[in-house]
Amino acid sequence: MMDQIQVKRRAGRPTPEEAEQKRQNLILVALQEFARAGYRAASLRDIAEKAQISSRTLYNHYPDKLALFEACLEYSGRQIRPDVPYLEGDLHTRFVTYAVEMQRQLFAPTSLQIARLIYRECSDFDALRQIARLQFERHQLMPVVDILANEGMASDKCHDYATQFVVMAFGEWQRRLLFGGEPMTEEEMTTHAELVTTIFLNGIF
Structure with a gap:
């Protein structure tokens, strides 16, 4: 029994x-x-x-x-983070691929809604801001740090340069998020990523 x-x-x-x-x-x-x-x-x-x-x-x-x-932010961040070891091609191609993939995911409806929530409510909830910052570091910034480190850049420079690239790469996404506008088309994402990558790489290498 x-x-x-x-x-x-x-x-x-x-x-x-x-x-x-x-x-x-x-x-x-x-x-x-x-x-x-x-x-x-x-x-x-x-x-x-x-x-x-x-x-x-x-x-x-x-x-x-x-x-x-x-x-929720950790889950969302893992979903949109490109897998760096599988980014193929030369350095320029890897940066363009990364930027396009991230923009594609960030323009998804739920991602946009969560981003608007963070912008709207972080001023009232410092804990939200800290969580959002850590997720940004882990899932948007660190893949670029890894690309630069794998390319042989000195470790003390990787974080600062990665930050600059991410700011440039997601600038148009942020502008449309804050001021309104349709999500970028695939062609617009690629054109923007190509331009940003060219400016970035010519400036540091």
């Missing part, structure tokens, strides 16, 4: 794959809710309900709204 009870209990538990799928679904639902309602107005109870989990389960994974928001 006891063995049967144990089997039933084990059968009711989600597999690791199912648990990971539920966690990922929670993140996707939370991303959409943060983008829709904003950080301040987003409700953890509503997020749990829409993700079809209990509030207790949500809090077991993320003790507060800030922890969940950080997990």
